Amino acid sequence: MAANNEILIIGPPRSGKTTFLAQLYGRLMEKKGKLQLASAPENIDGIKSAYDRLADGVETEPTASTNNLEVKIPVIHEGQEFVLHCKDYGGEQVRDLVALMEYDKTWIDRAKTNDRWILFIRPSEIGHRFDLSMKGYAEKDPKEKEAPKSGTSDQTHFIELVQALLHARGTGMKEPFDTPRLLIALTCWDELSTDSTPEAVLQQKMPLFAQFITANWLPEACKIVGISAQEFSLKIEGNSEKYLDELPENFGYLVLADNPKEKDLTRLIEEALSL
Amino acid sequence: MLYSLLFNGKRIENWDFAGSYTLLGWELQAKTLQVQEDGTVRNPDATPSEKDFYSLYHLALRHDGFLHDILFADSSGEVFSKWADNVNDPAAENARWIYDNAHAFLLFVDCKAIIEQRGRAKRDIVQLAEQVKSGLQGRPVVIVWSKADLAKEMRENIVEAIKGSLSETFPEAVSLEISNYSKSDSDQLCHINNIAVAKTVLDQLANPQPLHIAPTAIQTDDFFFLYRGIYGSK
Numbered sequence: 001m002a003a004n005n006e007i008l009i010i011g012p013p014r015s016g017k018t019t020f021l022a023q024l025y026g027r028l029m030e031k032k033g034k035l036q037l038a039s040a041p042e043n044i045d046g047i048k049s050a051y052d053r054l055a056d057g058v059e060t061e062p063t064a065s066t067n068n069l070e071v072k073i074p075v076i077h078e079g080q081e082f083v084l085h086c087k088d089y090g091g092e093q094v095r096d097l098v099a100l101m102e103y104d105k106t107w108i109d110r111a112k113t114n115d116r117w118i119l120f121i122r123p124s125e126i127g128h129r130f131d132l133s134m135k136g137y138a139e140k141d142p143k144e145k146e147a148p149k150s151g152t153s154d155q156t157h158f159i160e161l162v163q164a165l166l167h168a169r170g171t172g173m174k175e176p177f178d179t180p181r182l183l184i185a186l187t188c189w190d191e192l193s194t195d196s197t198p199e200a201v202l203q204q205k206m207p208l209f210a211q212f213i214t215a216n217w218l219p220e221a222c223k224i225v226g227i228s229a230q231e232f233s234l235k236i237e238g239n240s241e242k243y244l245d246e247l248p249e250n251f252g253y254l255v256l257a258d259n260p261k262e263k264d265l266t267r268l269i270e271e272a273l274s275l
Numbered sequence: 276m277l278y279s280l281l282f283n284g285k286r287i288e289n290w291d292f293a294g295s296y297t298l299l300g301w302e303l304q305a306k307t308l309q310v311q312e313d314g315t316v317r318n319p320d321a322t323p324s325e326k327d328f329y330s331l332y333h334l335a336l337r338h339d340g341f342l343h344d345i346l347f348a349d350s351s352g353e354v355f356s357k358w359a360d361n362v363n364d365p366a367a368e369n370a371r372w373i374y375d376n377a378h379a380f381l382l383f384v385d386c387k388a389i390i391e392q393r394g395r396a397k398r399d400i401v402q403l404a405e406q407v408k409s410g411l412q413g414r415p416v417v418i419v420w421s422k423a424d425l426a427k428e429m430r431e432n433i434v435e436a437i438k439g440s441l442s443e444t445f446p447e448a449v450s451l452e453i454s455n456y457s458k459s460d461s462d463q464l465c466h467i468n469n470i471a472v473a474k475t476v477l478d479q480l481a482n483p484q485p486l487h488i489a490p491t492a493i494q495t496d497d498f499f500f501l502y503r504g505i506y507g508s509k
Contacts, residue, residue: 129282130309130310131283131305131308131310131316132279132308132316132455133276133279133285133308133457135316136457136462137456137457138310138314138315139315140315140317141315141318152298152299153282153302156298156299159295159298163294174342175342176337203284207284211286211291212292214291215292215293216293216294
């Protein structure tokens with residue numbers, strides 16, 4: 001099935017969407033990557049604050065929950081000029097899709113009109129659940145009258161999120177499908193301090209989610225990559241100075257199959273477009 | 276335990292997890308197996324035995340390229356015991372509904388109950404098994420010995436009596452022992468057999484016993500029924 005070039009970045013709060021967009025814009029301005037700025041966007045309000053903060057050497061702030069910002073950036077990729085629609089929104093909206101089990105017209109439109117989805121997952125924040133199947137044996141809780149703690153696990157949350165968005169899009173799951181194309185980006189890769197591949201990290205952190213994806217997507221329509229848009233925490237003393245001295249556009253990398261430390265962040269978009 | 280195992284990376288061979296309508300329900304049960312801060316587990320609550328309690332857990336599983344929607348009915352042992360003694364018992368409405376609508380059965384034999392109740396437990400199991408068989412009409416049955424980590428504590432003569440009775444009632448049925456507790460990874464009772472129970476029943480559902488229908492010889496002079504297609508004239 002043919003897919004349009006509209007990209008939707010999906011990610012819960014603190015998954016790194018805003019930082020990535022600000023860093024991406026910096027790379028586009030540099031005009032050294034696979035995607036380059038064709039002409040200045042009319043309005044960069046949507047990413048201005050994050051872009052400014054990184055230039056100051058401080059971390060970006062969470063996008064307000066009700067915000068739906070869009071920046072239209074004219075870009076050139078392999079001689080073709082098109083407009084990249086960078087949409088940023090409060091990650092709480094994604095969290096609420098699952099928590100409230102409902103989606104509004106905005107999300108129906110997003111799910112339907114964007115044929116390429118980039119799902120941001122921050123592996124270092126995926127909670128590990130230690131249960132009887134792993135522990136082997138445990139005594140029964142004597143105070144068992146207490147209700148179990150409510151709230152879903154992170155893994156279940158992501159399965160439910162993707163199911164909800166596929167439902168909003170109207171994608172049937174009877175047969176494996178190729179659209180929407182799916183790029184899974186494991187964000188804040190630097191926090192993991194690992195030599196593993198992104199596929200191995202996803203399998204280790206969320207094996208049931210990984211199974212859910214491979215059972216439904218055709219293999220050529222889905223890919224997993226790692227990304228560290230910022231490269232290191234700016235809260236650690238001295239790191240801010242690095243950003244001020246050496247400029248934000250020189251930091252951040254992707255973990256791709258052909259290069260485990262690809263500095264050209266625009267290749268994330270290229271990967272999404274090549275699926 | 277099945278969901279906990281899938282959650283932590285075990286797989287049902289050839290049955291790939293493709294989604295679920297009841298993730299929150301699975302989560303709620305799986306959470307009771309979560310080890311708490313004080314090192315204990317809560318264990319699932321007993322299934323309510325009200326006649327109008329219905330609880331279904333859904334898995335979408337892809338097998339040989341086809342998507343199968345599987346519903347697991349969680350039912351209380353008490354209600355099924357009432358149904359086993361009297362299939363028309365007004366207090367066993369949900370058991371009746373499950374029996375009428377299920378495509379396959381997992382018959383649980385509780386090892387702990389056999390240790391504690393001995394002959395009485397045997398009586399209940401045998402009665403339930405007979406009732407399950409009465410209107411089975413070829414639907415698969417898998418016999419599941421649960422809490423089998425305690426198996427050695429059961430009286431041998433009672434186990435033999437139950438096994439003998441079940442193998443007479445369901446001569447074709449596969450029998451598996453399971454437990455929530457494991458000694459290592461992979462543990463036969465916990466990790467392998469809990470998954471094997473699901474796989475066994477799913478495989479049987481996907482490959483039903485072939486129907487043995489004897490073709491009847493057509494005895495007629497009507498040309499319409501005698502026509503064997505164009506091949507017949509060659």
